Amino acid sequence: MTTDPATTEPAEPEAPGGEGAAADGEPGTTVRTRTPDATEAAGGGEDTGDDGRAAADDTGTEAGGTGADGDEKATDADDAGTAVTGSGEEAAGDGAEDVGGGDTGDEDADGKSGLSEAQAELAAQRVERERIERRKAERNGPIDSGAGLSGTAADLLAAVRAVESGQKPVSTVFAEPEPAPRRPAPEPVRRPQPVAPTPAAAAPARETVDTVRAVLARGGAPESLAAQAAAVLGESAAGELGADPWQLLRVGGVRPEQADGFARALLGAECGPGDERRGRAFTVWLLEQAALAGHTALEVPALTAALGRYTVPDPDAAVRSAVAEGDALVFQDALDPASAAPARETGDAKDAEETGDAEDGEGAAERPVRVLIGLERYALAEESLADGLARVINSLPKEDPADWSSAAASAPRSAAELIRAVAGHGLVLHTGGEASRAEPAALLTAARALGLRAYAATHATDGRQRFARLLAGTRGSAPVSGGGGAGETVDAPDALQAVATVAGLLSGAQGPGRDADGALDLDLLVVLDAPQLDVETAAVLTESLPDGARLVLSGDPGVLWSAGPGRVFADLLAARACPQVASRTPDPGPLGELVSGIGIGELNQVDAPGKEIAIVPVRDAGEAVHRTVQLVVDSVPRALGIPAEQTQVITPGHGGAAGTRTLNAALKERLNPGPGRFGGFDPGDRIAWSPAPGRTVSGRVTGADADGLRLECAGAPVVVPKERVEQSVRHGWALTAHQAVGQRWPAVVVVLPGDAAQALNRPWVYTAFGRAERHLSVVHGVEQALPRAVAEVSAKPRTTRLSTLLKAQVPTAG
Template sequence: MSEAPIAAGSGGGGPAERTRAVLARMGAPEALAEPLVAALGPGAPTELTADPWRLLELPHVTLEQADYCARRALGDATASPDDPRRGRAVVARLLHRASREGHTAIEERRLARAMRSMGIASPEPAMTAALDGGEVMAFEVVPDDDPFGEGGEVAEMPDPERFYGLARVGLAEQDLGEGLARLSGTSEPLMDSATAAETVEATAERLGVEVAPETAAALVTVALRGVCVLPHGAGARGAGVVARVLACAADIAAGSEVGVALAAPTAQSAAGLNAQLAALGTGAATAEVVPLGRLLECRGPGVFGRGTERPIEAGLVIVTDAMALDVEHAAALVEACADATHLVLLADPAEAPSAGPGQVVADLVASGTVAVAQLPAGAEPDPLAELAARVAVGELGEVSAPGREVVAIPAGSGSEAAHRALQLITDSIPRALGVPAEETQIVAATRGGEAGTDALNAACKARFNAGPGAHNGVDPGDRVLLAADGPGYTAGDIGYLREVGDGGLAVELPDGTSAPVADPAHLRPGWAVTVAAAHGGHWPAVIAVFGPETRGSRPQVYTAATRALRHLSIVHAAGPALAQAVRETPSISRHTRLVPILREG
């Protein structure tokens, strides 16, 4: 944003024209007018005149730039650092940043410290102004302290701790906890334990497969308990353990005459599981796995056709790859489950938490309020599963890979890492392993830097589908990432952009369906995606890229490594720092409220 004043716009009656005039008076680029009208609505010029810090509704506008514009608009004496309007905007900016980092709520003292670092000497009035604006909510949580004091006497109830969060995220987390308690409280066993065990045994015999005792015990738990988490390791999907669980659970639902719904986070993950089920020869009893957004009949961000008034028509609902669930999607899922529905989440707890806010599976397990039944590992682990198992316990080293299932490629710089990745996807992997570029996914640790997704996507686009990037940086023929929910697709889906009749656009998804693009702003280049965006996806070949600026963690490296089904190339310019991150950073910390909500019932 320029420090020099910009000439006033030419006037006019439309919101964008009037907003341009307001921006010009405060020395801000007039190009911000359309984004501000989109963010604030047709009242943008009036709101901006009354509160210049509304500029911070745009993520790329900095606080320093907004302060400059406020001084131009209001005068130096009025535009003070402790102005409540500024405080409200700062609180919202901090909570939006926290949400992007996965937190659902921030403790009041921590939030106050961050505000003081941004020049707000008195945080309390700013927090009050933020609450009055409606975008932010406050929540009180009673610490889970020892109820007995010295000598075994009952201790006094501790004072509640106060948390702040974005209203939509905080309400979703509250609704999720209450909805899970509702399912647990209303459920009845689908079968008695003996009948469930017999059903699992009959299914295994019909399919001609062996079901491990741990798997059979987990399926009995599914039949008995209203909400279950089934943790598993990296090899469970590739070894067919997950597919067998789905087949047996579908037979339990059929025998109980309650119906079953099977879902995965993305169309790509659903297509892979359906292929495994078809290979088992499961027959008509097993339902098709569908993307979660399709099960919930997603119509747009936060808008679903399924819900309280129109629940999912199944008494047993199972979601795989559940580490990808954030609190908002999990809350929508639970809301769409009618009373007495059995909900089952299959998840690999060593993976990183979801791209969106929350850590649903980890909090469910930590709460001790739902059933948890561990699934076994597969048979003899292949090199990919062996590497994942080592990373899960903090080791990053070579594994024996006679079929070149795992290849490590060190690089001396970010640019060299990017060059190696492009070489792998365009030549080495298709030529040496027979996996085409269309079935190979680049997963990078960061967006920025010479080896980040932005640079890698630019290089891949130039190589595979050069064009002007007419639709938010992409063109028909590009591999694209869908960055938000829409009709027929879910955030995290990756497919190919196609042009349809009358100049319309649609994304061809990996399960063979075609989803019309409701909003081109949802499109992102998808040749390379971040680890967070790759959640819920699995590809025949994956190129995991770690640039020199990577500040990784064990879950991040584990998640990147476990996206591959047949081959993994690890290209890294992070040196010994990558192994150090795997060894010394065993988890990704997030501040959430789901555990106390669940324990309060």
């Protein structure tokens, strides 16, 4: 199959070695994607975050990027057995800059104002964590479990029991022959009560920062870390750093070797690789790096192996110390017998110990378990999510006055199955591509026609607007019908009121608001883009639902997973604890055919008579940048009439010779040149703003003043404080696939430089190619790496507990 576009014209004189249509890069009429005629280019980047930083705090995370600009790979999470490689598919770096202070707000399209969505969302999460802490404190009765464990697994379990029971964590606790009793299962907990929005956390006192700065100076650490260290460690930061220098690892961006150097400077001869404080701090740091890669916990062998690679002499002792001090929690999760078969067949005692396989005293059948270590923040969020989902499943009223049968009978055939499933169940999963969103729209229309308080929530503002147009039947296709009769639609203003972003819904800025008990004031909630839910957001969302409310999670399982820890949607699909409705509505046209094939591992030959797809081969990164700019500025507007402002560039990473930084600089020079007098930005610049970890909002710069950088995002004004601009605002002509999730554009240019070959896998390609509505151009420099990634490289695994927890909560699961 050929890769040359049909429409040709001479290349620009400065084109480095291009000829004919391939040099011009104009969209063609035929796509041949199996054997692209391209040579490998150099200089790409990985989708691993920004500037080599690896921050892991409550407000934002960034994993390191690579490229020609000297960025550094975030391989530490990989060291922890977390499968983070240069591709950074699961890193939270894209749009995960922390949002921190400032009293700036984002007035939503509905005119509601107050605190920003990010601040309100963080406040809601704080309330949720306080509720989890109260629940934890109520668990005080004994439950006999874990008696069959031995070796390291038994030591870890005994340690956490000792801490939970209030005993002093001394070394002898690990040698006790009989483990202490565990806490009982939690009692049902009331949902969080409504609270007034709280202001952003106050900056640390100047005196505190000054004392921390003095300690940092003594240890040779950059004094610029003083404010952040004071904010993370609190008023006693200086004392904590003096007593335990490795606490510096809690400050975002600090690397283990930097913490070691700081400790040597402060402690001198007392500092050594076997220091208990060092092992404990490295354990916590590795768990935080694992969270950046999407894991909510790590198996013990993976964690101890990673500690060994950081020259911790006794990894087992380091893990036990972290558990005993309460810095980490230990869990044992039951496994299916089949999953433990390899360890039993080999007879390897070490494997049996690591997986927790044990036999009772009478030689009865084995009870396989796996032992996991996790940070309390994510572990308790996952448990809370399982509790909330079980409540949703079990709290559906037995008698429902709504006439769902008539609604299903009058709905389109593709939506009738979904409506019938929702009629009889509290939780329903719905899977499908972009075209399948018509089915949740029909469900929402039917539910509202039945008098129910039905709302939808999306991941991004762009998705909210698209679904509202679909709900209103104004997108140029047939009106959405259902429930009240054929052809019935929701008025456009009402449609936008019925749809919110997840962040806007939780903050109260959008959607129905909350009732007197603090629960969302609704009967049915449809969550689109469900694969983007991380465990913390999903836990807050489910705990906010009132008893008896129905929840529908809808999304495309082929796209990239959430930027935050967990794989909520995939775990729920695996648990089979509720009905699953798979859409049979295919995405239309050549683009739909191409993306559908990628979803099943096939990069198919696709005819594109309307210039829907074009392949532009390139030899190196310099040529890739040139062709990309040519496509955005000239070829696509001229051939298809799609202006540059409606064309989005997507590339694997921020760094490198063809990463977002390089591409944005080249596109700015052509589309909006300027000196960058506002922190590198000029009025009219296209930007990508990250108001919270894992969220990216597209917009434009309108100006700047003493308050900060002024933006317009989705028609609403936004002010980003000047101290937050560098961390939360980027130029937005070029994005990574993680930043682009939940959004779509009329035209998309996907750039695949030669050194991006290792960064590619099927979810990345599926997500990037699926962002185009009318036209897709692929600037192709990876040769056979593209079809190989689609056919052979799936999503990197994440270690989570949700599926196991839910099966325990819902006995009929599976």
